[in-house]
Amino acid sequence: MAAPTESTIDRAVTLLHAGGLVAIPTETVYGLGADASNERAVRRIFSTKGRPVDHPLIVHLASPDTIDAWATDVPSTARILASRFWPGPLTLVLWRAPSVLDVVTGGRDTVALRVPDHAITLDLLRRFGGGVAAPSANRFGRVSPTTAEHVRSDLGDEVDLVLDGGPCRVGLESTIVDLTTDRPVLLRPGAISAADLEHALGTEVERVLTGPVRAPGMLKAHYAPATPLEASTEAEAADRCRSLAAEGVRVGLIARSAAVPATEAARFDLGESASDAGRSLYAALREADRAGLDRLLVAVPSGDEGIATALADRLGRAVAAHAPAGGHRG
Ligand code: TXA
Ligand code: MG
Numbered sequence: 001m002a003a004p005t006e007s008t009i010d011r012a013v014t015l016l017h018a019g020g021l022v023a024i025p026t027e028t029v030y031g032l033g034a035d036a037s038n039e040r041a042v043r044r045i046f047s048t049k050g051r052p053v054d055h056p057l058i059v060h061l062a063s064p065d066t067i068d069a070w071a072t073d074v075p076s077t078a079r080i081l082a083s084r085f086w087p088g089p090l091t092l093v094l095w096r097a098p099s100v101l102d103v104v105t106g107g108r109d110t111v112a113l114r115v116p117d118h119a120i121t122l123d124l125l126r127r128f129g130g131g132v133a134a135p136s137a138n139r140f141g142r143v144s145p146t147t148a149e150h151v152r153s154d155l156g157d158e159v160d161l162v163l164d165g166g167p168c169r170v171g172l173e174s175t176i177v178d179l180t181t182d183r184p185v186l187l188r189p190g191a192i193s194a195a196d197l198e199h200a201l202g203t204e205v206e207r208v209l210t211g212p213v214r215a216p217g218m219l220k221a222h223y224a225p226a227t228p229l230e231a232s233t234e235a236e237a238a239d240r241c242r243s244l245a246a247e248g249v250r251v252g253l254i255a256r257s258a259a260v261p262a263t264e265a266a267r268f269d270l271g272e273s274a275s276d277a278g279r280s281l282y283a284a285l286r287e288a289d290r291a292g293l294d295r296l297l298v299a300v301p302s303g304d305e306g307i308a309t310a311l312a313d314r315l316g317r318a319v320a321a322h323a324p325a326g327g328h329r330g
Contacts, residue, residue, distance in 0.1 A: 032049060089170050
């Protein structure tokens, strides 16, 4: 990567002030950023992504000190989680301040806030001074970008500037927790687990992930490559590859090489640890999707820690996009 120079970050600040779109690196995935207080700029995010306008956006801040400019009735739980996990892969849903634009919240009375953990974007946010609304910088329904190259290949010239901050360290979108309910509710699993949140808060966190979809815009069918996709456990992946190959199906195996023994399939390696798998899943899905195969077989590590839960969630959504009764395409 060519790390952005100070003058590139200055240019990004100028672009944001002028209503431009800047792709920003974060520790989770790249975001498609615009000035959260500029309605026209935020509208451009939706048209560029092809995202329905009622899907609310996360506002990215330079520091927890500015929470109160964006949220009201901020509970002590939010202060605790912000001081424990920010900057980091955690998004807090809070009551919105009256000044927050409807286009950011999808007209809801809540707003999602996060301080991302990436030096370049923190520098940008500090110099910019305001909040940056940013969804993942992919076309709607497709795999989130974890490199600057992914953003360029998805959105090309429609972004005014792509800040290259290298490959994302976490590689899966932030954990989202709603703090406007009686009990905190986990809306989207990420690297910070429900147990991590419970440990920090000393209270129980509700997990609604298998129930009705609570985070608006978190469609079941999402994060999808174009090649038909199927999930497997690591233990069963090699056998499944063999039987698909025996049927003449050209299969690409996306798995940790150490966890799944060698097979005839084209391989896309997810590394060794669960965090390696989190970091490399989206890049592997993109690469495998370009390989012109008939089927992708994906096996991710199991477990109940944050990354494994998040991996299972994203994989389930990617598979759902290919289910015969496809549901809504995300
Ligand atoms: O890691 C991340 O969170 C990345 C990086 C760029 O920060 N962003 C991201 O944004 O994943 P996006 O737009 O792809 O996903 C944001 C999610 C959506 O599922 C949306 O429904 C939820 O956040 N969300 C936003 N505002 C909300 C609100 N007020 N209440 C409930 N959910 C909200
Ligand atoms: Mg997204």
